[in-house]
Amino acid sequence: MARSLRTHQRRILGVVRAIASGEAAGLQDILAAVTPGGGKSLLPVLAASELIRAGVVDRVCWVVPRDSLRLQAEEAFADGGWRTELGHSLSVRAADNGPDPCRGLAGYVTTYQAVAAAPELHMREFASHRYLLVVDEIHHLPALSDAEPSGQVGEGAWALEREASWSRALLPMLELARVRLLLSGTLMRADGRPILWLPYGKGTSDRTREVDLHASSWAVVGYSRAEALREKAVLPVTFGAVQGEASWIEPDGPAVGPHSLDADYETTRPALFTALRTEFALQLLDRAFDETRMLRAERRRRLGLTAKDGGKGLGKLLVVAPDQAQARRYLDHIRGRLPVARRLVDARLATSDERDAQETLAAFRLLPEPACLVTVAMAYEGLDAPSVSVVAALTHIRSRPWLEQMIARATRIDPHAGPVEEQRALVFHPDDLLFRAFRRRIETEQGTVARRPKENRGQKLPDWLKQELEEEGRHGIVPLSSNATGMRWENLAAGPTLQVGRPQANEPSPLLDGLPTSPDAPTPSSLERRLRHQVGEMVAAQAVEDEAALRAPRGDGTYHRYNAVLKRVMGKGRGLMTLAELEATVGWLERNRLAEHLHLVEGDPRYAHRARRVSEAERRRLATEGQGALDASKAQAEFWRPPVGKPDARAKRG
Incomplete structure (x- = not known):
């Protein structure tokens, strides 16, 4: 069933049309504050298609915080349904830091890390062309004036310095871009610092700054969770708050507890640390696993499937662990509850230490299997996996932006799971005081405030002593035991609506009912890989055929020599070719023999393999x-x- 664009998408379309027509010629900055799961991925497609068609920009560059999101951004442009409905033919490629990142297409997608690694490459690209710059999840970038650690040590200072390096690399690109589209699911950082490039004004209390939603020359478009729920763009959330108690040994020796997770703020942190590493975590995991199994059984019954049948729309479980050691422990526990034949198929691990982490994430997102994914942080932000119905939040992090992103993994509507009214996101979490405070904030406060870091007063401690104190505070206690004592169900309130201006737009033509879960056509980068592989196979086939027919000496490096010949014929190596050039190379190899062009490498000692x-x-x-x-x-x-x-x-x- 067809329907119109969502509210925030119509607003963005109205803004870019005003820029394209010249009505808002002085407008260069668009900020889209869209609730997590509300559908930001279409906004760059809308903006690029209008602005490139009008000649305002030549190309689009989309910068994302994670490598897995790079491929999702590419898919947004390749989606066949939206290409037809929007009437665009733009393609972008997931680029590395090689030369010519666009390769003849309308733009490229890269990561913060890639820009920081080769800023000159991207600067040259922006200096040569008029770009629409899309910065996804811009809250990762701290304002440079506030990016100094101020004497901090440890992981927090290292993370801030890493993000500050991203800000330094991206700032020149922001300055050179013709139009900027800044996207985020939250307008506040976990450390309270302001966000790069955003306009700020004085906050309501001392030492605070707040995003100026009415800044001149800016178009700010908001899409709150309340609006998304009204339009059925996201699912309502039910929390399974698991109560518990824990016992541990303090650094000075005495045993403490058992203390309830919600006893008081002084004991909440160590109790939570203990609970996530002892029996409580496995008991919460069992509840989430059982709920997922019952959900999948109910959907199988509704779809007329047997217990052995797989397929999309059955629902999946996402487990977020506090660290990699616990992630492996949780995975072993889940696999212990699965049939032996299904253990390696249904439950997988995606952490930064796993070599196949990106492949696992892609399979979890697009395929019926695996049905359970255990991770630490790789899948908490931006993962477009509508099949996730249950989240086990076994993490110690309690910052608002982080938890909002994690919860949003389950709020996407699954087009294969039946009517929207029958779908619901379910999040199991420890019932501690800090999680309750997080819930109160997202239900009552707009997340637009930045707090100035407190200045260090008095004598500063040496760095080595600060490091020891920090490590003692983090790892000083010894977990003993914990236990889940009960559970209560709570529904998440809709929350406040972001009070911003609402640019009007002409009502566009009806579109498909919801974003498709995967593109109908292959993405440019996957086509490039496929064609490069095909060229390699064709070169190898000619080398084998010529050796068998004695047209080339056996074992004499014929394949490498033929590759050199092909590079001379085509003018460049296939690793640097555009899609059109790769297709032309395939066509040339279908009509010609490389053996007839060996004179092109005659006398070149680099390819005289026998002599070397x-x-x-x-x-x-x-x-x-x-x-x-x-x-x-x-x-x-x-x-x-x-x-x-x-x-x-x-x-x-x-």
Whole structure:
């Protein structure tokens, strides 16, 4: 069933149309404060399609905080349904820091980390073309005037310095961009500092600043959770608040507890630290697992599926752990409750130490399996996985932006799960005082305030002593035991509406009912990988065929020589080719033989493989004599010299 764009999407469309028509020619900054899960991914597509069509900008650059979001951003432009409904033909590619990041397309997607690693590359690109710059989750970027750690040590200071490096790298791009679209699900940072580039005014209390939602030359578009719930853009949230108690040993020796998680603020932190590492965490995990299993069984019954049948729309469980050691422990516990044949399929781990973490995230997001994902922080922000219905929030973090993003993983509407009215997000969490305070804030306060960091007064402690005190505060207690004592259900209130101006727009034509979960057409970067692989296979096939037909000597590096020939013919290596160039290369290889063009590498010592090949005996000798002999050998001669072999037996007889 077709429907219109959502409220915030119509507002953004109205703003960019005003810029494109010249009515708001002086407007360059658009801030979209969209509740997590409300649908920010379409906004860059709307803005780029209008502004490029009108000739206001030439290209679009979309910067995201995580590598997994880079591919999701690319999919937003490749989605076939939206391409048809919006009438756009733009494509962007998930780029690395190689030259020419657009490769003939309308733009590219990169990460904060990539920009900080090669700022000159992106600066040159912005200096050469008029860009629409989209900065996703801009709350990660601290204002540079407030980015100094001020004597802090440890993980917090390191994280701030890392984010400050992102701000320093992105600031010139912000200044050079023709139009800027800044996206975020929250307008406040966890550390209370202001956000880069946003306009601030004096707050309602001392030492606070608040985002100026009515700043001149800015268009601020808000989309609160209350509006999203009214439009059925997100799901309502039910909390399973698990009560518990914990016992631990203090750094000075005495045992403490059992203390309830909600006893008082003095004991909440150590009690929570203990609970997440002992029995309480596994009991909460069991409740979330059982609820997920009952949900999947109910949806199977409704869809007429058997217990062995898989498919989309059944619901999934996301487990957020406090650290990687506990994540592996939680994974083992969940797998222990699964049938042996399904353990490795249904439950997976995605942490920064896992080599296949990105593949696991993609499978969890797009495929029916796995049904359970355990992570620490990789999947808490921006993960577009509508199949997540249950979240086990086994994390010690209690900052508002972090928890809002984590909860939003379950609030996306699953188009395969039946009527929206029958869907609900379920979040299990420890019932501690800090989580209750977080709930009160998101239900009653707009998150737009920045607090100035307190200045250090008095004598400063040495850095080594600060480090020891910090480590003692974090790891000083020894967890003993914990227990879940009860649970209560609570519904999250809709929360306040962001009070901003509401730009009007002409009502666009009806669109599809909801964002598709995956693109109908492959993304540019996946097409590039596929074509590069195809070119490699075609070169290898010609090399094997020519060796078999004795048109090329066997084992003489034919594949590498043929690759060199192809590079000469096409003018560049396939790693630097655009999609059109890769397609042309495939067509050329279908009609031509590389063996007929070997004259292009004649006389080039880099590809004279026989003249450079060292015998195995020589390799063993150099390895035995050590790296010094190898270096000396390289210094003595530029070209390879044949090893001294055995004397000719016929010469001896003569």
